[in-house]
Amino acid sequence: MDTPRPTGARIDPATGHLLVPWSDGVTLRYPIDALRAACPCAGCVDEWTGKVLVSIEMFPGVTLKSLKQVGQYAFNVVFSDGHDTGLYTWPRLREIGRNDGDAAPPT
Ligand SMILES: [Zn+2]
Secondary structure, X not given: OOOOOEOXXXXXXXXXXXXXXXXXXXXXXXXXXXXXXXXXXXXXXXXXXXXXXXXXHHXXXXXXXXXXXXXOOEEEEEEOOOOOOOEEEHHHHHHHOEOOOOOOOOO
């Protein structure tokens, strides 16, 4: 089976969260502060130890400034705090996305 890949990206106007629909039919939600705190760049994660140097509390009210696809493997996200070095690869995005599921499970 192919690795799922995003088929788009949009901001949910109600919450300001990023919504990414995937090729396998799943749509995942990304609060922007959580996305920012999950930045995998060398400035946010220690390259040698893998220690995460940022946390969600550091980014109150951060918003998404722009997002562009890099090749066939990642999104480059620019945040309102000016941070633009993070590359969010598809596997990484799948890992950190939140699945809202169905509002009401079938009974
Ligand atoms: Zn970063």
